[in-house]
Amino acid sequence: MSGEELILERLEKIEAKLDRLANLEGRLEEFARPWDSLADLGRDASLLVGPAARLLTEELAEVETGFQLEDILIMLKRLLLSFRHLTYALEQLENLIDLWRDLEPVLRLAVPHIIDKLDELEQQGIFRINKAMLGMYAKLAATYTAEDIDAIGDGFVRMHGLIKKLAEPEMIDFLEKFSNLPSNVNLAEAKPTGPVGLMFRMMNRDARRGLGVAVEMTKALGKVPEAAGEKA
Numbered sequence: 534m535s536g537e538e539l540i541l542e543r544l545e546k547i548e549a550k551l552d553r554l555a556n557l558e559g560r561l562e563e564f565a566r567p568w569d570s571l572a573d574l575g576r577d578a579s580l581l582v583g584p585a586a587r588l589l590t591e592e593l594a595e596v597e598t599g600f601q602l603e604d605i606l607i608m609l610k611r612l613l614l615s616f617r618h619l620t621y622a623l624e625q626l627e628n629l630i631d632l633w634r635d636l637e638p639v640l641r642l643a644v645p646h647i648i649d650k651l652d653e654l655e656q657q658g659i660f661r662i663n664k665a666m667l668g669m670y671a672k673l674a675a676t677y678t679a680e681d682i683d684a685i686g687d688g689f690v691r692m693h694g695l696i697k698k699l700a701e702p703e704m705i706d707f708l709e710k711f712s713n714l715p716s717n718v719n720l721a722e723a724k725p726t727g728p729v730g731l732m733f734r735m736m737n738r739d740a741r742r743g744l745g746v747a748v749e750m751t752k753a754l755g756k757v758p759e760a761a762g763e764k765a
Contacts, residue, residue, distance in 0.1 A: 654660060673682060698704060734740050
């Protein structure tokens with residue numbers, strides 16, 4: 534091998550070593566790039582440490598009178614003693630979540646129905662009637678005393694009893710027949726009548742029946758004082 538060939542071979546080896554060094558340098562640069570970022574972050578943090586320390590010192594000075602290190606120990610102790618209660622609370626929370634999951638489908642169906650029903654009641658004026666009744670009760674409370682309202686309540690109860698009696702079939706039949714009485718009265722035939730004329734008029738069958746009805750009503754009226762005395 535001549536001298537030129539040896540020189541070329543050495544140059545190639547040197548170039549190969551230089552290439553490996555360049556690759557190694559590139560890898561070192563990639564490896565060192567995060568460290569450079571950390572160094573920059575450290576420098577930035579070092580600039581903020583001073584103001585942050587002063588701010589923390591000022592804040593701690595403000596809460597120094599109301600906070601002590603022993604408070605943390607007391608809080609940890611209470612926390613350790615309350616783990617059982619916390620566990621129970623979490624279990625109950627799970628039960629509430631399960632209950633909500635069970636009720637949610639039902640509520641999705643029931644809530645629109647309830648809203649429609651409330652809207653129907655509003656259209657019928659039920660809420661306005663209730664509002665007016667509450668206003669009436671407020672006026673009664675402002676006008677009468679508790680004793681007066683109690684007496685009024687007793688009167689309402691007795692009136693309901695009277696209305697119950699009026700709802701009986703016999704009473705309804707009697708009132709219906711009594712309401713037809715004016716249509717059967719002929720005022721044009723009403724003439725002055727003395728005792729003798731009364732005797733002749735009583736020969737009429739309807740007059741005798743009317744007199745019998747009047748006698749029965751008179752007998753019933755005679756029992757009214759006795760019933761009032763029993764109640765008294």
